[in-house]
Every structure is written in C-alpha cells, then in structure tokens.
Amino acid sequence: EAQVTQNPRYLITVTGKKLTVTCSQNMNHEYMSWYRQDPGLGLRQIYYSMNVEVTDKGDVPEGYKVSRKEKRNFPLILESPSPNQTSLYFCASSPHPGGSYNEQFFGPGTRLTVL
Amino acid sequence: AQKVTQAQTEISVVEKEDVTLDCVYETRDTTYYLFWYKQPPSGELVFLIRRNSFDEQNEISGRYSWNFQKSTSSFNFTITASQVVDSAVYFCALSVHTDKLIFGTGTRLQVFP
Numbered sequence: 001e002a003q004v005t006q007n008p009r010y011l012i013t014v015t016g017k018k019l020t021v022t023c024s025q026n027m028n029h030e031y032m033s034w035y036r037q038d039p040g041l042g043l044r045q046i047y048y049s050m051n052v053e054v055t056d057k058g059d060v061p062e063g064y065k066v067s068r069k070e071k072r073n074f075p076l077i078l079e080s081p082s083p084n085q086t087s088l089y090f091c092a093s094s095p096h097p098g099g100s101y102n103e104q105f106f107g108p109g110t111r112l113t114v115l
Numbered sequence: 116a117q118k119v120t121q122a123q124t125e126i127s128v129v130e131k132e133d134v135t136l137d138c139v140y141e142t143r144d145t146t147y148y149l150f151w152y153k154q155p156p157s158g159e160l161v162f163l164i165r166r167n168s169f170d171e172q173n174e175i176s177g178r179y180s181w182n183f184q185k186s187t188s189s190f191n192f193t194i195t196a197s198q199v200v201d202s203a204v205y206f207c208a209l210s211v212h213t214d215k216l217i218f219g220t221g222t223r224l225q226v227f228p
Contacts, residue, residue: 031214033214033215035216035218040124040220041220042119042206042218042219042220042221043206043208043216043218044218045215045216048214048215058215088158090160092216094214101148101165101167101210102210102214103150103162103165104162104214104216105162106152106159106160108158108159109158109159109160111158
C-alpha cells in the first residue's frame, strides 16, 4: 500500500530533550516536506527536500533540523525542544519537485507535547 | 505574496442541510493550483480536489461540488445534504510554482443529527 508513515504518532517530552520524528514513504517520491499545524494558523511548512541531500527552509524552520540521506526517509529533528513546539506535525511527499500541480500525500500526523 | 483566507472558523448545520465553505486566495501569478483537504476527527489529511488556474469549470463529485471563480479569487466548496460523517475540519490550500502548499486556517464543520 502506497503510504507515508510517521513515528511516533504521539509523544510527550520535556524541554531540552532531543527528539527525532521519523518519516518514510514507499512511493519513490522525490519531494518531501514537513508541516506543523496549530489552532487558528492552519498548516505551515517547516522544511522541505527536493531530493536526496537537498533540503531547504520553509516558513517556520527555527528550532528544527532535517536530513535526507535516503530518498524514502526524511526525519525531523528537534535538538532542544521548547513548549512552543507543541504541535501536530505532518510529513508529506509528492512525485515531481517543482510541480505545483502535485497532490501531496500526507502521513497520519505526530502529536507532540513539550512540557 | 500568496495567501489563503477561510473566514468561517466554524459552521454548524443539521443533517441534510446544504453548506458552503468559503475560500478566498491571493496570488499575482497566473498559473497556480488550488486544493481542498479534509481533516476528520481522527486527524489525518484527506485530499479532496485539485484545480488549476486555467480550468474554471465547476466540479461535482457525489454530494461535493466546487465553484472556482477567478474574478473573485474564490474556490468555494459545497456539501449537499450534509451527513454526520462530513463533520471535520476543511482546509483550502494554494500552490504556486513549488510544491509548498499554502494553507488557510481551516473551517470546522459540525453536522448534527
């Protein structure tokens, strides 16, 4: 089944404790992206990757890191999480980078709470 | 700059009523794409429709229909004969030249039996 998977789905952590949210897609998509969803703000892009070893900042990159060592994986790293990073996170992928017509396939979401 | 506005924060209807969710977008580009996504209470994002800027033809899919009007920069979504299962948050989104989706703030639809 074609899908985007994220782990963990739920995470409660404390300020400053490094964490990684994994994202994996099995559709051989070149483009991958991370969004965060906050009440009243919709979804905002954090980082994106056009292909392996190519990553770039989205609209709200502060406090996050990403890497793209393999085509299928795009982990989101919070080196020192803070309470303002409490949010619902979505990973997404699409087949052809630069094509704004692409339907993006979203993962199930990761609900992160930072105490 | 690009922007998507969903002015309706929350809408409540009774089952079988028709409901329209508004979406107004801003962009100076002539080529762009508009999307609607549904987020049910379970939290996942479900793709509903994609429309490009050169295709103003309205679309109907079962009880769902979309009205795209470039003259008013709107891409409204109507659910006919709403059902309880339609209860969700609905997002309108815009993309221009890149894969990044610019989302509106969403409209929460509650359909009561």
